[in-house]
Amino acid sequence: MGNLLGSWRFKEPSTVEECDSTWGSDSEDDEPAVEDDSGVSDSVSPERERAAGDSSPQLAEPRDSLPKMKRSFYAARDLYKYRHSYPNYRKSRQPNEYRNLCFYLNKIPLVPDGIYIEEILTKWRGDYDKLEHNHTYIQWLFPLREQGLNFYAHELTQDEIKEFQSTREAKRRFLAAYSIMLDFYGIKLLDKSGNVARASNWQERFQHLNESQHNYLRITRILKSLGELGYEAFKAPLVRLFLEESLCHNTLPNMQxxxxxxxxxxxxxxxxxxxxxxxxxxxxRPAHAFLWGPPPKRRGGGGAEGSVGAGSSGIRAPAPTPEPQRRAEESSPTASSGIIVSSHDAMMCQELGGEGLKSSAGLGSSMSRLEGALMMAGARGEMNDYSEIVPL
Incomplete structure (x- = not known):
């Protein structure tokens, strides 16, 4: 029995929908039985809901003139593993190998640069050139249970996380490091609850952040590390600020x-x-292109009243023709000269409208993006985005 359990491995999800439990009945272990759905956002008016989900003049354009975008499966799978505490994670190291904790206790320097944490905390604040161009420190300041680009940095373990969270000196330095990075991005930490706001230098730093997109990978790592080391509550205020700046104020449009x-x-x-x-x-904006909303509702297996949801193309096919109207059209003298679409074909069109033309996507050109692999696939000249994460 022991060998059988030891050889069992968690089956990874194979679709974006399997990775994203945001809108369904979530089974994540860390979710409380009763969810509080209030507080962060303003309520969405029925008019805005209809604008986001229903047909509009833009949706009436020919199918070939609209871009078809899809959620990145690689991003969804990576973050699914993170939120589920890395299923299939290997056995922890021994306590004397807690390199991340030793670094934060100022006992060892980061490798390969040979710099101690106290030097970073006392001398690097405001040195934006150093923070921008040095690519080895970020894995030491914000450790994770996954390998980054600095192969000298050590991955966290569950035992080390527990030890770190119970060490006041390490936690104090960790928050100081977080504050330095926020200042680098033009943001200030307001309180011990993680609330944030624009810093006095926000205009200059936001302009840099909008153009220096490799920092988005760093921010992803920082957010993950906050959750690993006991500061999960710090994430939402920072993400909310980035949403507001990128969507409402247009100060960080490239970050959307x-x-x-x-x-x-x-x-x-x-x-x-x-x-x-x-x-x-x-x-x-445009509202119909929002890919991260609730999935389409399925009624009676047909989904005739489904709305645009996560992973859809943003295009809705018309509902099948009502039966009385269909019979009248078939019996009319001009019916034989027209094109009659059966209810089955209409359903198929609707599925294609909700899920995109999966079989017609071809391999397009590739380019470097965010220091990771970005592959763009085109179907009839339309772009699909498949961004594979390269964790920092």
Whole structure:
């Protein structure tokens, strides 16, 4: 029995929908039995709900003229593993190998640079060139249970996380490091609850952040590390600020996709993710292109009244023709010269409208993006985004 259990491995999800439990009956272990669905976002008016989910003049355009975008499966799977505490994670190291904790206790320097944490905390604040161009420190300041680009950095373990969370000196330095990075991004930490706001240098730093997109990978790592080391509550205020700046104030327009595809999904509580996504949906333009909303409703297996949801193309096919109207059209003298679509074919069109033309996607050109692999696939000249995370 022991060998059997030891050889069992968690089966990874194979679709975005399996990775994203935000809008369904979530089974994540860290979710309380009763979810509180209030607080973060303003309520969405019925008019805005209809605008986001129903047909509009834009949706009436020919299918070939609208871009078809899909959620990134690689991003969804990566963040699913994180939120579920890395299923299939290997056995922990021994206590004397707690390299991340030793670094934060100022006992060892980060490798390969040989810099101690106290030097970073006392000399690096405001040195934006160093924070921008050095790519080895971020894995030491914000450790995770996954390998980053600095292979000298050590991955966290569950035992080390417990030890870290019970060590006041390490936690104090961790929050100081978080404050330094926020200042680098033009943000200030307001209190011990994690609330944040624009810093005095926000205009200059936001402009840099909007153009220096490799920092979005760093922010994803920072958010993950906050959750690992006991500061899960700090995530939502920061993500909310990024949503507001990118969607409402247009100060970080290049960040929109990263906030919705990555930052929001580092948050472990589904109720909080829903609140943030409702806020985003309220301000996202064009509304029909919002991919992160609730999935289409399925009624009677046909989904005739389904709305645009996560992973859809943003295009809704017309509902099947009502039976009395169909019979009248078939019996009319001009029926033979027209094109008659059966209710079955109409249903198929609707499924294609809700899920996209999966079989017609072809391989397009590839380019480097966010220091990771970005593959763009085109179907009839339309783009699908498949961004594979390269964790920092």
């Amino acid at each position: 996709h990263s906030v919705l595809e990555y930052f929001v999904y580092t948050i472990r509580l589904p109720a909080t993710r829903r609140q943030l996504l409702r806020y985003a949906r309220q301000h996202y």
